[in-house]
Amino acid sequence: MGPNLWVNVEEIAAVILFGVGFTTLLLHKNMIKKIIGLNIMDTAVYLFLAAMGYIDGRVAPILVNGNTDVNLYINPIPSGLVLTGIVVSVSVTALMLSLTIRLYRKYRSLDIDEILIRMQREELKK
Amino acid sequence: MSFVQNFPCFSIVLCMVAGILSTPMKGKQAKNLTLVVVTLVALMSIATLGYVIGTGESYTYMMGRFPAPWGNEIRVGILEALTATVFALVMLFSLLGGMDHVFKDINESKINLYFILVDLLLSSLLAIIYTNDLFTGYVFVEINTIAACGMIMIRESGRSLIAATRYMVMSLIGSGLFLISLAMLYDITGHLLMEDAHEAMIRLTQSGQYEIPLLVIISLLTVGLAIKSGLYPFHSWMPDAYGYSTISSSSILSSLVSKSYIILLIKIFYRVIGFDTIITSKIVNVLFVFGLIGMIMGSVSAIMAKDIYKMIAYSSVAQIGYVYMGIGLATEAGMAAAIFHILTHAITKSLLFLSAKGLNDASGRKRVYPALQGAAFRNPLAGAAFAVGSLSMVGIPMLAGFISKILFATSALGSDPKKVLPTLIVLSVSTILNAVYFLHTVVRIYTPVGEPGEFKGVRIHMAVGAAAALFCLIALNFVLGLYSQPITDLIQQGIQMFA
Structure with missing residues (x-):
């Protein structure tokens, strides 16, 4: 386990970041920080994928001088997955931000607990 | 091709x-x-x-x-x-x-x-x-x-x-x-x-x-x-x-x-x-336990709910528990039962939500039980549809829910001996709890309002599309309940195609 730890340092960083993002998204009260957590979590997965797809000493899978030898290039699929994943997380982030704006306009708060309290107060008034 | x-x-x-x-x-x-x-x-x-x-x-x-x-x-x-x-x-x-x-x-x-x-x-x-x-x-x-x-x-x-x-x-x-x-x-x-x-x-x-x-x-x-x-x-x-x-x-x-x-x-x-690897990993047992807890807790929350939509929503928690319990049995029969219940629940839950909407419209959209009293007389089709959906969820013969419960019970008998008794006990307890909240609601909507109440003379006529949708969902419920054999055969064939 010991020597592998240093070889896989990117993956370890990715998993730690994933944990940080995950707990922030789950437990933080502030909506904006939740969204930041979401992005840390997703980016950690992309780091993980990119680190796994990289092979030492090879270049990005873009043809250079018509050289089609497979051994020159890294695996293109993880990079493709990362790009797709980025598109997905951008759209999800946009949706979360728009929800946050709606909530803020209605309840003048970004704190999800405070929003719940204000909503209940409003319901009681009716 | x-x-x-x-x-x-x-x-x-x-x-x-x-x-x-x-x-x-x-x-x-x-x-x-x-x-x-x-x-x-x-x-x-x-x-x-x-x-x-x-x-x-x-x-x-x-x-x-x-x-x-x-x-x-x-x-x-x-x-x-x-x-x-x-x-x-x-x-x-x-x-x-x-x-x-x-x-x-x-x-x-x-x-x-x-x-x-x-x-x-x-x-x-x-x-x-x-x-x-x-x-x-x-x-x-x-x-x-x-x-x-x-x-x-x-x-x-x-x-x-x-x-x-x-x-x-x-x-x-x-x-x-x-x-x-x-x-x-x-x-x-x-x-x-x-x-x-x-x-x-x-x-x-x-x-x-x-x-x-x-x-x-x-x-x-x-x-x-x-x-x-x-x-x-x-x-x-x-x-x-x-x-x-x-x-x-x-x-x-x-x-x-x-x-x-x-x-x-x-x-x-x-x-x-590969399902064998899944079984050796023991994750199915985790799903089994949480499925069982969900079956009970979902029903208990549904009994406590004061709002008809929330009651139906909590009942979904219980039904998802059934499905995961079926997966957790770790047999092909359990899986087939889980898939059959997915179909049953899809048909029945939509029927319940749509008919609850009809009943609620006939009660001033107040959603709480006292207002819903006698709603089935004000909107007869929605009342009948809600009754059929409830009976199916409780597991009355001829309806889809009965078949899924039978499938769950029989597949439990063929599974790991340690899982047989918990499954059967929780299945029966959960059925009783289902009956408590669903039949309570059915009785409530079929209880006439005594003195001239708020909704006297209200009659809701549903739009043609909505009525047709309710009819079709009721019919599908009976089809799944009465012709279950071909469908379970299909599901079993489908699972074999997976492997």
Whole structure:
């Protein structure tokens, strides 16, 4: 386990970041920080994928001088997955931000607990 | 290649195109387009189902021109075609049944947006059902989440915004776990297509490599999809999301969206990891235990609920528990029972939501039980439909719910001896609890109001579409209840095609 730890340092960083993002998204009260957590979590997965797809000493899978030898290039699929994943997380982030704006306009708060309290107060008034 | 083989791909693309075309349209036009598209999808799924039953084997369909290890594929077997058919039909009936509320609840300028979301949701549901590629599965899971969240928040009341936020946070946590498990799965197998990944997985298990990463993958994957489908400890978003969105959304969300993730989970279990590996990993036991707890706790919460929609939503928690318990039995019969219950619940829960809407309309839209007294006399069709749905959920013979309960009980007898007794006990307790809250409501709506009350002389006449939707759902319930044998045979064949 010991020597592998240093070889896989990117993956370890990715998993730690994933944990940080995950707990922030789950437990933080502030909506904006939740969204930041979401992005840390997703980016950690992309780091993980990119680190796994990289092979030492090879270049990005873009043809250079018509050289089609497979051994020159890294695996293109993880990079493709990362790009797709980025598109997905951008759209999800946009949706979360728009929800946050709606909530803020209605309840003048970004704190999800405070929003719940204000909503209940409003319901009681009716 | 036969022309019918194109239909699954056509139906996915058709929904997406309809979504794009609806953008500049007015609400009414978008509605008509969506209804036509959903009907077409249902017809095409029926044709596909007929074709697959006829040939007796599944087929893969290449998307684009790249062959197997590189390209993207969809795969069609009996199980996929059957779920697609039921999902498209339930979608159609949910839309028809709640149409008047869609136009009441949603701002007029945004009605076409609602139908865009419905189109997107149907296309992502179909893609999740048919896909043969893990990462495509993930992308469509996210599209599904976005569309579902939009369908909750489009009502624009404070409650539905908060419900959408909660739904979104839980869903994103689920999909984050799902995504990292897929990334790890890709790392140890080197493939994204299910067949190739499965072959690599067989080699790995035989050589005993990567045992711990595999265990981590299985647990992350299962927990991720269980959170998204609302298994018991992760169900907190469910009651609000189902209770405060417009009724078509509630019906579609509870009967289709949460089920699609379970279908994907079963698919990955069988077609990628291999069910034997899943059984040795013991994750099924975890699902079994939480399924059992969910069955009881969901019903208890439903008994405590004061609001009819929330009662139905909590009952969904219990029903999801049934499905996971079936998976947790770790036998083929248990899996077949779980899949049958997915279909039963899809049909019955939409029937319950739509009929509850009818009853609620006849009671001044107050949602609480005292107001609902005698509602079945003010809206007879909705009353009858609610009664049928309730009896089916409780498990009265001739209805679909009875068959799923029998299937669960018989499959429990064939499973691990330690699981037999807990299953049977919880099944019977949960049935009694179901009976308590459903029959209590049925009795309430059929109790005449004594002295001239608030709603005296109120008679609700449902729109033709809504009435037809209720009739069809009742009929489907009887079909599943009376002709269960062919359907369970189909499900069993479908599971064998998976392996």
